[in-house]
Amino acid sequence: xxxxxxITAITASPRKGGNSDILTEYFCSGxxxxxxxxxxxxxxxxxxxxxxxxxxxxCSRFDDGMQEIYPRIIESKGLFLISPVHNYNVTAWxxxxxxxxxxxxxxxxxxxGPWRSKLAGEGRKAVVAAVCEQADKKDMGFTLExxxxxxxxxGYEIIAESPVLNTFYKxxxxxxxxxxxxxxxxxxxxxxxxx
Numbered sequence: 001x002x003x004x005x006x007i008t009a010i011t012a013s014p015r016k017g018g019n020s021d022i023l024t025e026y027f028c029s030g031x032x033x034x035x036x037x038x039x040x041x042x043x044x045x046x047x048x049x050x051x052x053x054x055x056x057x058x059c060s061r062f063d064d065g066m067q068e069i070y071p072r073i074i075e076s077k078g079l080f081l082i083s084p085v086h087n088y089n090v091t092a093w094x095x096x097x098x099x100x101x102x103x104x105x106x107x108x109x110x111x112x113g114p115w116r117s118k119l120a121g122e123g124r125k126a127v128v129a130a131v132c133e134q135a136d137k138k139d140m141g142f143t144l145e146x147x148x149x150x151x152x153x154x155g156y157e158i159i160a161e162s163p164v165l166n167t168f169y170k171x172x173x174x175x176x177x178x179x180x181x182x183x184x185x186x187x188x189x190x191x192x193x194x195x
C-alpha cells in the first residue's frame with residue numbers, strides 16, 4: 001500500500017477551543033496540514049472485543065464516526081495525537097479511539113500467537129503530546145505511553161513526545177509563547193520526517 005505523505009492531527013479534549021486545541025492549531029501550522037480530527041465531535045463507541053474484525057478485516061460491529069476516521073488514518077503517513085491528562089491517563093475519547101484501531105491487527109491461530117499490523121512497514125511517523133495542570137511530569141502518569149506504545153505496535157515511529165505542564169485554565173496556553181513555538185516546530189519536524 002502506497003501512503004501519501006500527509007499528516008492528520010487528532011485531539012482528544014472535550015473542551016473545544018481549549019489548550020489542546022490551541023496547541024494543535026500551532027502544530028498544524030508547522031506541519032502545513034488542515035487534516036484535523038476533534039474526537040469529541042464524532043459519535044463513536046468503544047471497542048467491545050467482539051473480534052468481528054478478525055473475520056471481515058475491518059471494524060464491522062459499529063457503523064459510527066470511526067468509519068469516517070479510518071480512511072484518514074490509512075491515508076496519512078504522519079499522525080499527531082494530543083490529550084489532556086485525565087486521572088493519570090488519556091481522556092476517554094482517546095482511549096476509545098486507540099482501542100478501535102485494533103482492527104488494523106492480523107493474528108495467527110492459535111492465540112496468543114504471531115501478529116502483525118496492516119499499517120507497519122510504510123514509514124509512518126507520529127508525535128504524541130499531553131497537557132497537564134501539575135508541575136511534575138510524573139503526575140502525567142501513563143498519558144504519553146498510552147498513546148505512543150499502541151502507535152509503535154501499529155508500526156509508527158514516535159519521533160517526539162511532548163509533555164506540557166502547569167496548564168489548566170481554558171485557553172491559558174495561548175500566553176505560553178515557548179510552548180506555541182515548540183508545537184509549531186514539532187509540526188515542521190513531522191512534516192520533514194514524512195516527506
